[in-house]
Amino acid sequence: MNDLSATNAESQAQSTIDGFQLVIDALKLNDIDTIYGLPGIPITDLTRRAQASGLRMLSFRHEQNAGYAASIAGFLTQKPGICLTVSAPGFLNGLNALAHATVNCFPMILISGSSEREVVDLQQGDYEEMDQLAVSKPVAKAAFRVLHAEDIGVGIARAIRAALSGRPGGVYLDLPAKLFAQSIDAAAGKNSLIKVVDPAPKQIPAPDAVKRALDLLKGAKKPLIILGKGAAYAQADADIRALVEKTGIPYLPMSMAKGLLPDTHELCASAARSYVLPEADVVMLIGARLNWLLSHGKGKTWGGKSSKAWGGQKFIQIDISPQEADSNVRIDAPLVGDIGSCVAALLAEMGKTAGGGWTKPSTEWLGAIFELKSKNVEKMTETLAKNPSPMNFHSALNVVRDVVKANPDAMFVNEGANALDFTRSIVDLYKPRKRIDVGTWGIMGVGMGYCVAAAVVSKQQVIAIEGDSAFGFSGMEVETICRYNLPVCIVIMNNNGVYKGTDVNPTGGSDVAPTVFVKDARYDKLMEAFGGVGVHATTPAELRKAMEDAVRSKKPTLINAVIDETAGTESGRITSLNPAAAKKK
Ligand SMILES: Cc1ncc(C[n+]2csc(CCOP(=O)(O)OP(=O)(O)O)c2C)c(N)n1
Ligand SMILES: [Mg+2]
Numbered sequence: 001m002n003d004l005s006a007t008n009a010e011s012q013a014q015s016t017i018d019g020f021q022l023v024i025d026a027l028k029l030n031d032i033d034t035i036y037g038l039p040g041i042p043i044t045d046l047t048r049r050a051q052a053s054g055l056r057m058l059s060f061r062h063e064q065n066a067g068y069a070a071s072i073a074g075f076l077t078q079k080p081g082i083c084l085t086v087s088a089p090g091f092l093n094g095l096n097a098l099a100h101a102t103v104n105c106f107p108m109i110l111i112s113g114s115s116e117r118e119v120v121d122l123q124q125g126d127y128e129e130m131d132q133l134a135v136s137k138p139v140a141k142a143a144f145r146v147l148h149a150e151d152i153g154v155g156i157a158r159a160i161r162a163a164l165s166g167r168p169g170g171v172y173l174d175l176p177a178k179l180f181a182q183s184i185d186a187a188a189g190k191n192s193l194i195k196v197v198d199p200a201p202k203q204i205p206a207p208d209a210v211k212r213a214l215d216l217l218k219g220a221k222k223p224l225i226i227l228g229k230g231a232a233y234a235q236a237d238a239d240i241r242a243l244v245e246k247t248g249i250p251y252l253p254m255s256m257a258k259g260l261l262p263d264t265h266e267l268c269a270s271a272a273r274s275y276v277l278p279e280a281d282v283v284m285l286i287g288a289r290l291n292w293l294l295s296h297g298k299g300k301t302w303g304g305k306s307s308k309a310w311g312g313q314k315f316i317q318i319d320i321s322p323q324e325a326d327s328n329v330r331i332d333a334p335l336v337g338d339i340g341s342c343v344a345a346l347l348a349e350m351g352k353t354a355g356g357g358w359t360k361p362s363t364e365w366l367g368a369i370f371e372l373k374s375k376n377v378e379k380m381t382e383t384l385a386k387n388p389s390p391m392n393f394h395s396a397l398n399v400v401r402d403v404v405k406a407n408p409d410a411m412f413v414n415e416g417a418n419a420l421d422f423t424r425s426i427v428d429l430y431k432p433r434k435r436i437d438v439g440t441w442g443i444m445g446v447g448m449g450y451c452v453a454a455a456v457v458s459k460q461q462v463i464a465i466e467g468d469s470a471f472g473f474s475g476m477e478v479e480t481i482c483r484y485n486l487p488v489c490i491v492i493m494n495n496n497g498v499y500k501g502t503d504v505n506p507t508g509g510s511d512v513a514p515t516v517f518v519k520d521a522r523y524d525k526l527m528e529a530f531g532g533v534g535v536h537a538t539t540p541a542e543l544r545k546a547m548e549d550a551v552r553s554k555k556p557t558l559i560n561a562v563i564d565e566t567a568g569t570e571s572g573r574i575t576s577l578n579p580a581a582a583k584k585k
Helices: 003-014 019-029 044-052 063-077 088-104 117-121 132-139 149-164 177-181 186-192 207-218 229-233 237-247 270-279 292-297 339-350 363-385 393-406 418-426 447-458 468-472 475-483 523-528 540-553 572-577 579-584
Strands: 016-018 034-037 056-059 081-085 108-114 142-145 170-176 183-185 223-227 251-253 282-286 314-319 333-336 411-415 435-437 462-467 488-494 533-537 557-562
Touching (some): 016 019, 016 186, 019 044, 019 149, 019 177, 019 186, 034 044, 034 447, 044 056, 056 063, 056 447, 063 081, 063 088, 063 108, 063 229, 063 435, 063 447, 088 108, 088 132, 108 132, 108 149, 132 142, 142 149, 149 170, 149 183, 149 186, 170 177, 183 186, 207 282, 207 314, 207 333, 223 237, 229 339, 237 339, 251 270, 270 363, 282 339, 314 339, 363 393, 393 488, 393 540, 411 418, 411 447, 447 462, 447 468, 447 475, 447 488, 462 468, 468 488, 475 488, 475 523, 488 523, 488 540, 523 533, 523 557, 533 540, 540 557
Parallel strands (some): 034 056, 034 081, 081 108, 108 170, 223 251, 282 314, 411 435, 462 488, 488 557, 533 557
16 A cells, blocks of 8 residues: 555545444433443444543443443433444343333343344344344334444434323334444444434423312312322422422322432321322322332222222323223313423412412321321331341341431342342331332342442442342343442341242252242352452341441442241232232142
8 A cells, every 4th residue: 555545545534434333422412321231233333432532321231230230320310321242142031121111111222233134034043133123123212223333323313202292211222233344434424323302302291281180189088199100200399399398198108219209208198008098099109100019090909899899999190191091980070281391380370369279188198197107107116126146137127227217328239039029118218219120020030230320320329229029130240330339338148048038849849949049148259259348147137237337338248148938928019910829828
């Protein structure tokens, strides 16, 4: 090559831009700063170049965990969490999290490399051949494929808009291998990128719908508010608190809405849940769906005479999706719009008349709730104060409850069955969007992915309470936690198995029962293998010291909390959904 042709080649290189760079530039243009993924063909160079371009590229040990991290990052930030995977198997590993994002209404984009279209479509047996776009569609809110470099800007813009607008969800973006190496004129490439303007436009509720909702609420004798994780997602914390406090209506937080108002708030009715649900006459749902987690709004939980009978409540439902109302029972006052706008509109309407034209609920209603709450809290305090040996869920969670109270800014991750249900009811949260857990599906495996994202997004201490089974689904990511030196304290409620460790193989054979694990396993050693701190805790005092040390040092820590293996119940609190157990009753 002579000097002249070298200069020509250089200037040509300078004036073109390839697919890799266009993807990176399009993400950065839209204020995306982190990618959760796992490298391999055809996206290895994308991960390298993303890092070189200043994006934070977090590599995981399994795509499912990267996907869960991306999904919860979306929930916490109102920006789509990005998960990046290789083709077919990597894509499928990420797909579970994409479905999870869609079901939970978290904004997320799964970006997967894919194999050569011509070969895939003729099913000629390409490396990792799969029609990923088609496979993704049933579980994605939207799915797109980009074939030409000049369309990357549009593809990413559409993915962002689809993930964030209206009811958020999981979006799949298919990027075939060939796309990355395509080069186009640099100026045209830059010009093809789109910075998405107002990706989640406000949806203002109709004034007559606001009035209808308030009229119904005003006529209530025993009103109740239920806050869902949609209310937490909305980041309308001050207005939601004002609505509860101005109306004086008791409220129930769903799991991930805990802390939206402090769980210790006088209007929090969690400790009287089984009383308020059947007794309430008007229920206002804020970002909560009447799915299985609320017994579909009917049946005995709601005071219905039989398992499917309506309890007689009237419902107001605030939801961004116009299709949500009437999904399970009649909604008398649907209020469609984004939660921030709807709650603001209710407050504004209430403020129009002096004193809001609003009378607080009767002292009978509030008094009955308060009395029951006090009784249940007192009972719980007694249970928590016990110090049995071996340690049980209660005596261990008493410690966790204190540590969380002393560290209200810490992010709180939770999964398991008993390890989930006991924790949810015992450990109070004090601030919004601190508790992240198994969500709508009650899924195991979110734990370590959530820990990574929670630490990265919030820059706060993370505390994870994990069943020993639940932890196993993502346990290898302790290496990831150590590698990035994240302030994560994992407490494993180790009861030797799924629900408990006491099942026996009825045949007397050498295989243990399907719910039982290796007895007295030392999960703490797993953390030590990667340079983190491992602690074996058999008493509440040991657990307390280990958690306090973890929070103080901010070092990656795993505490193996030895729990009485007889302490749990089958399926935790949802035994009734278990066909075998239900039959036994
Ligand atoms: C992906 C997935 N697989 C399986 C299940 C079924 N499941 C529900 S809870 C659970 C584990 C419960 O055991 P553990 O985490 O040890 O909690 P424990 O009740 O023992 O405290 C399993 C396997 C699930 N919810 N999700
Ligand atoms: Mg267990």
